């Protein structure tokens with residue numbers, strides 16, 4: 001296990017790939033091909049996650065989820081979407097879900 005790994009670190013590396021376009025980099029290849037290619041890869045990886053999960057193949061599902069996560073991060077960099085934006089969106093929903101859950105619990109108790 002690489003102790004150095006973080007989503008933030010990988011995101012920054014992908015941003016650097018987009019800016020510098022080093023040769024021999026698969027990420028450079030994706031950015032050179034452009035948005036349609038990146039979207040195609042995200043679609044393919046989604047399908048592979050679905051197939052692996054449907055087969056209840058835990059190891060393969062983890063592998064395909066990692067492929068999907070990488071390609072989603074490439075898409076985010078290409079689209080100029082930061083990890084903080086997605087984190088903030090999830091955090092906002094978390095509060096809403098909590099309130100809905102509380103309201104439901106309160107109305108269930110009143111019955």
Ligand SMILES: N=c1c2ncn([C@@H]3O[C@H](COP(=O)(O)OP(=O)(O)OP(=O)(O)O)[C@@H](O)[C@H]3O)c2ncn1[C@@H]1O[C@H](COP(=O)(O)O)[C@@H](O)[C@H]1O
Pocket residue numbers: 010013017024025026027028041066067070
């Ligand atoms: N996490 C990944 C990662 N996951 C998957 N992949 C690549 O995604 C590709 C997916 O395989 P496929 O068979 O679907 O695609 P392919 O046939 O190789 O290529 P296509 O023509 O279909 O696009 C493989 O080439 C993998 O190497 C990744 N490539 C890079 N990273 C990360 O990105 C960093 C920078 O990578 P480079 O830009 O290549 O230096 C690396 O250090 C890693 O941390």
